[in-house]
Amino acid sequence: MADEDVAPVTINRREMLKRVAALLGGSALVGQAALLAGCERAAEAPPATGAGVGLFTADEVALLDEMADTLLPETDTPGAKAAGVGPFMALMVSDCYWPDDQRVFRDGLVELDERTGAAHGKTFMAATGAERLAVLEALDAEQYAATQARADGEPPHFFRMMKELALLGYFTSEIGYTQALRYAETPGRYDPCVPYEAGERAWAPHA
Amino acid sequence: MLRGQRVAQETFDAIVVGSGISGGWAAKELTEKGLRVLLLERGKNVEHVKDYVNARKGPWEYPHRGERTVAMEKAYPVLKRDYPLNETNLDWWASDRDSPYTELKRFDWFRGYQVGGRSLMWGRQSYRLSEYDFEANAQDGVGVDWPIRYADIAPWYDHVERHAGIAGSIENLPQLPDGQFQPPMPLNCAEEVVAERLKSHFGGRRRIIPGRNANLTQPLPGRSPCQYRNACWLGCPYGAYFSTQSSTLPAAMATGRLTLKPWSIVTELVYDRDRRRASAVRVLDAVSDKTTEYRAPIVFLCASALNSTWILMRSATDVWPGGLGSSSGELGHNLMDHHFRVGASGSMPEMADKYYFGSRPTGFYIPRFRNLFGDKRDYLRGFGLQGGASRQDWQRAVRELGVGGDFKDRMAQPGEWRIGATAFGEMLPDHDNWIGIDDTRADKWGLPVLKMHCEIGENEKLMRRDMQNDMAEILEACGVSDVHTFDNDYAPGMGIHEMGTARMGRDPKSSVLNGWNQVWDAPNVFVTDGACMTSSACQNPSLTYMALTARAADYAVRELKRGNL
Numbered sequence: 001m002a003d004e005d006v007a008p009v010t011i012n013r014r015e016m017l018k019r020v021a022a023l024l025g026g027s028a029l030v031g032q033a034a035l036l037a038g039c040e041r042a043a044e045a046p047p048a049t050g051a052g053v054g055l056f057t058a059d060e061v062a063l064l065d066e067m068a069d070t071l072l073p074e075t076d077t078p079g080a081k082a083a084g085v086g087p088f089m090a091l092m093v094s095d096c097y098w099p100d101d102q103r104v105f106r107d108g109l110v111e112l113d114e115r116t117g118a119a120h121g122k123t124f125m126a127a128t129g130a131e132r133l134a135v136l137e138a139l140d141a142e143q144y145a146a147t148q149a150r151a152d153g154e155p156p157h158f159f160r161m162m163k164e165l166a167l168l169g170y171f172t173s174e175i176g177y178t179q180a181l182r183y184a185e186t187p188g189r190y191d192p193c194v195p196y197e198a199g200e201r202a203w204a205p206h207a
Numbered sequence: 208m209l210r211g212q213r214v215a216q217e218t219f220d221a222i223v224v225g226s227g228i229s230g231g232w233a234a235k236e237l238t239e240k241g242l243r244v245l246l247l248e249r250g251k252n253v254e255h256v257k258d259y260v261n262a263r264k265g266p267w268e269y270p271h272r273g274e275r276t277v278a279m280e281k282a283y284p285v286l287k288r289d290y291p292l293n294e295t296n297l298d299w300w301a302s303d304r305d306s307p308y309t310e311l312k313r314f315d316w317f318r319g320y321q322v323g324g325r326s327l328m329w330g331r332q333s334y335r336l337s338e339y340d341f342e343a344n345a346q347d348g349v350g351v352d353w354p355i356r357y358a359d360i361a362p363w364y365d366h367v368e369r370h371a372g373i374a375g376s377i378e379n380l381p382q383l384p385d386g387q388f389q390p391p392m393p394l395n396c397a398e399e400v401v402a403e404r405l406k407s408h409f410g411g412r413r414r415i416i417p418g419r420n421a422n423l424t425q426p427l428p429g430r431s432p433c434q435y436r437n438a439c440w441l442g443c444p445y446g447a448y449f450s451t452q453s454s455t456l457p458a459a460m461a462t463g464r465l466t467l468k469p470w471s472i473v474t475e476l477v478y479d480r481d482r483r484r485a486s487a488v489r490v491l492d493a494v495s496d497k498t499t500e501y502r503a504p505i506v507f508l509c510a511s512a513l514n515s516t517w518i519l520m521r522s523a524t525d526v527w528p529g530g531l532g533s534s535s536g537e538l539g540h541n542l543m544d545h546h547f548r549v550g551a552s553g554s555m556p557e558m559a560d561k562y563y564f565g566s567r568p569t570g571f572y573i574p575r576f577r578n579l580f581g582d583k584r585d586y587l588r589g590f591g592l593q594g595g596a597s598r599q600d601w602q603r604a605v606r607e608l609g610v611g612g613d614f615k616d617r618m619a620q621p622g623e624w625r626i627g628a629t630a631f632g633e634m635l636p637d638h639d640n641w642i643g644i645d646d647t648r649a650d651k652w653g654l655p656v657l658k659m660h661c662e663i664g665e666n667e668k669l670m671r672r673d674m675q676n677d678m679a680e681i682l683e684a685c686g687v688s689d690v691h692t693f694d695n696d697y698a699p700g701m702g703i704h705e706m707g708t709a710r711m712g713r714d715p716k717s718s719v720l721n722g723w724n725q726v727w728d729a730p731n732v733f734v735t736d737g738a739c740m741t742s743s744a745c746q747n748p749s750l751t752y753m754a755l756t757a758r759a760a761d762y763a764v765r766e767l768k769r770g771n772l
Contacts, residue, residue: 075612077619088272095276136610144608164605167618171601172266172273180619181601185263187435187565193396196562202600202621205566206438207266207273207295 053087054094055102060109064089066125067112068166070132077180080166083173089165100155108158115139177204219245219466221505221763222488224473224518227324229736229752230509231455232367236760237507238462242767245501246459247471247490249510250301250320253327255452259442261295269294289701291317291328296440299327305651314659315700316513322469323451324511325703328440331421331448331568332593333373334746335364335384339579344742347587350541350636351712353741354722357384363754363761370458371449371753372427374569375419383574383591383746389424391417392433396561397596397624398571404685412576413681418569418593421449421750429457437566448568470494472652476506476732478523478531484731484772485522485531491652504772505731505763509756512705512737513542513642517657519709519719519726519734520644532709532719532726539643541636541710542661543743545702549671550592551678552627553690562598562621570595573628573681575745577673586669587635590745592678594628626687630674631702633745635666640699642708661699704748706740724759731772733759 052058065086072080080086093105115138116124120131127135136159143157150156170176177183181204220242223233234246252258266272273295275287285303286292292300301318308316319325338357345352361384368387375388394402394417402415422433430453431445439448446453459465470493477487477500487500508515516539520530532538570593576582577589599622604614645658675692682690712718715727720739726732735756737748766772 071610072615073612075616077616079615092271092274095278096271096274098277133611140608140610160605163610167601167604168272168274170615171604171619174265174267177265177267180615183265184565185265185436190392190433190435190563190565190567192393192563192567193399194562194564196560196621198559199620200562201619202598203562203564205600206436207261207264207269207441 051087053090055106056090056094061086061090063109063112063124064162066132067136067162068169070129070136071163071166072170073129078175080170083170083175085166085169085173088169088173089162092165092169093161101161104155104158105161108162111158112139171204172207216487216500216502217245219243219501219503220767221245221507222247222501222503223507223509224488225249225324225508225510225514225736226322226451226456226467227319227509227511227736228326228329228451228749229756230324230507231326231451231459232753232756233507233509233733233735233760234459234465235370235455236757237505237764238459238464240760240764241464242505242764243464244459244466245503246465246467247473247488247501248322248324248467248469249472249493250322250469252322252467252469253299253442253452255446255457256442256444259444262438262441262444264295264441285315286317288315288698289317296328296442299440306656307648307650308656309645309648309658311658311660312662313698314661315698316659316705317700317703318511318514322467323456326450327442327452329450329749330747331439332572332747333368333371333375333419333421333750334572334591335386336360336744336746336751337382337384339382340742340744340746343588343744344636349587350742351710351714351717354711354713354718359722360751360754360758363758364750366757367750367753370427371421371454371750372423372425372430373419373421373750374417374424374433376417378414378416378574380414380416380574382576382579386419388419392420392422392424392567392569393417394571395563395567395596397555397558397626400555400558401596401626401682401685401687402571405681408681408684409576412580412582413573413677414576415571415573418572420569422568423447430454433568435565435567437568439568472654473510473518474498474521474654476518476522476531476729478526478729480523480526483729485729493652496652504767506733507756507760507763508732508734508738509736512708512740513657515734515736515738516642516708517644521654523728527728531729531732534728535712535715535717535719537638537710537712537717538719539708540638540641541707542640542642542659542699543634543636543704543706543740544661544699545631545704545743545745545747546634546663546667546671546697546699547629547631547674547702548695548697549632549674549693550594550627550629551675551682551690551692552594552625553679553682553687555596555624555626555687558624561624571628573678577670577677584669584673586666586673588633588666588670588745590630590632590670590674592628592630592674594626594678596624596626598622598624626682628678630671630678631745631747632667632670632674634663634699634743636707636710636742637664640707659700663697663699704737704743706737706743706748709734709738710741711739712741723762724755730766733763735759 068080068085143159479486523531573592575589604618709719
């Protein structure tokens with residue numbers, strides 16, 4: 001849901017916790033990128049890396065993969081590329097974004113290379129890890145400011161879209177769910193109050 | 208085959224139209240009392256457990272991780288208006304294209320056309336109405352008086368709660384009567400802190416209690432207790448929440464007296480004007496287009512509020528152009544919902560060393576406190592608040608500044624505690640909120656569609672101020688930080704609590720149904736779903752439909768045996 005479309009019903013139906021989380025976080029529920037976007041391809045099986053996906057060529061998917069992997073790199077848990085985030089982003093933009101937002105996103109992909117070129121004299125793919133990170137940090141600060149200032153009806157900043165889709169793709173992937181987060185498909189009990197030590201990973205809810 | 212051609216006639220002791228919460232109860236009660244029952248469902252069959260095909264899936268097993276595609280938004284122009292449009296249980300939401308309707312004013316109608324109806328996806332919050340609610344219309348001079356009082360329905364609440372399995376706590380609150388509860392699902396630590404602090408504010412009149420929900424905390428025959436997956440709306444492999452499939456249908460089937468027919472659209476009740484009875488139910492096969500008539504001395508309309516009224520409007524039109532029940536002038540009128548999407552939330556940074564395990568399929572409830580016990584506002588009636596506390600998840604990352612490995616690892620940890628609630632407000636019955644037949648359009652099966660004319664009034668608008676400010680006041684009084692109110696706007700229907708349009712009453716001149724849910728003009732027709740509601744109260748209504756259905760079924764069988772039907 002969009003920022004202002006805070007979780008309705010909570011208890012009323014649907015998964016209470018999830019909705020309350022959205023309500024309480026007031027979070028822009030990622031992936032309601034659907035509210036942003038679109039084209040009309042039928043849903044397909046999750047794409048494999050190395051192939052074109054929807055509106056995106058194999059090279060563009062690879063670029064998305066590297067961008068996402070810079071945003072969410074391997075730490076002591078796998079990174080975005082291992083979780084298949086590039087192909088996922090391409091699928092979501094192709095299937096879930098409306099044309100205006102597809103355009104913003106695709107222009108953003110070109111701009112990603114242009115920014116890298118202006119700052120470091122090379123394409124994003126050719127840039128070093130540190131250079132890539134510097135480019136994303138600058139874009140992140142820019143999208144953060146743009147989002148705060150954004151008026152109704154204005155398109156979102158392209159890097160906001162990329163960040164949103166990368167986070168959704170990563171944290172709902174099997175790797176994200178079971179390695180970055182902790183997942184118990186069938187918890188079997190409810191402990192309403194347990195100690196929490198800083199650094200412990202969050203429990204992922206059921207889909 | 209020609210549409211409308213009659214191919215067969217079959218006879219039963221009772222016919223139940225609709226297999227959702229109300230219809231499932233009617234089938235169970237009537238079969239258990241010895242009747243041979245035909246249960247008609249307009250949509251497909253959904254078999255318990257076997258057809259819960261997504262119940263075990265992780266989000267990565269959906270192509271779009273559960274989110275909506277543009278193709279889905281185009282196919283579901285109504286459903287897309289709120290959360291129901293999603294990839295995980297799309298098969299259980301009715302097609303807006305096949306079943307359109309006309310909005311003279313915006314009305315969000317989110318429907319479930321399959322065996323089990325919306326009992327498969329419902330929110331499961333289960334609260335009794337109280338004596339205050341049954342007296343409200345008479346006291347305020349709004350609408351008409353309920354023909355029953357709390358004492359009439361109380362034993363039937365007992366009856367349905369025992370079989371459905373409602374988790375809840377005993378609270379001794381006159382405005383929210385206790386029931387036959389299983390142990391409650393407890394408040395979590397943040398909720399507990401706030402609930403405790405709240406006791407010493409507002410004269411103790413505002414209370415945070417565990418939500419009362421139709422999820423088992425103890426086993427019932429054939430059903431396991433909740434496993435705290437909070438994935439109810441995918442169908443529960445444990446049968447741990449109440450649905451037609453988990454609870455009423457197996458009971459009815461066990462009698463050996465139930466016939467279930469999916470794909471059966473009731474086009475009209477055939478009316479015998481001499482006997483003043485419905486003599487048959489005419490059914491269109493949704494797949495083959497064949498028409499069949501079924502006969503029975505008793506018919507229960509449980510097709511969901513607006514669909515039951517839609518059937519009445521198409522019946523006995525040779526006697527009353529407005530349909531069966533329209534002699535009152537009230538058929539289709541007094542449409543209600545609960546207005547909501549307004550409340551407040553805040554954060555509790557001091558709870559950072561606390562967490563929880565498992566996903567609880569409920570939250571907390573704050574029972575109504577307005578216009579009760581001497582409180583008097585500039586509007587009538589009141590609202591309850593439904594909410595919860597939880598730690599933020601990775602979704603907060605979208606709004607936070609940050610990229611890179613540290614950011615990723617931080618976002619994989621729980622965020623701060625947030626607590627908040629959404630209010631559900633009573634909507635007054637109003638003759639000007641109505642549905643009717645739109646003769647200019649037909650649905651996929653050739654039936655003229657409904658048109659909707661409904662909006663909230665001044666009373667609801669005044670109430671909405673309190674609905675957010677009172678919650679903010681509660682949170683602030685209890686030491687919650689960073690408190691914000693919200694009003695995300697509301698359109699009638701969004702609550703998915705459609706009520707009214709065939710109200711119960713004491714006088715056939717101003718009501719469609721009597722105190723036993725019988726259509727005044729056809730006493731062998733009982734309407735026991737949301738259509739019958741005389742006022743909406745502010746409590747989630749499904750438990751009341753269950754109780755009214757069981758009560759009416761008991762009466763119907765007694766009347767049948769006395770030879771009165």
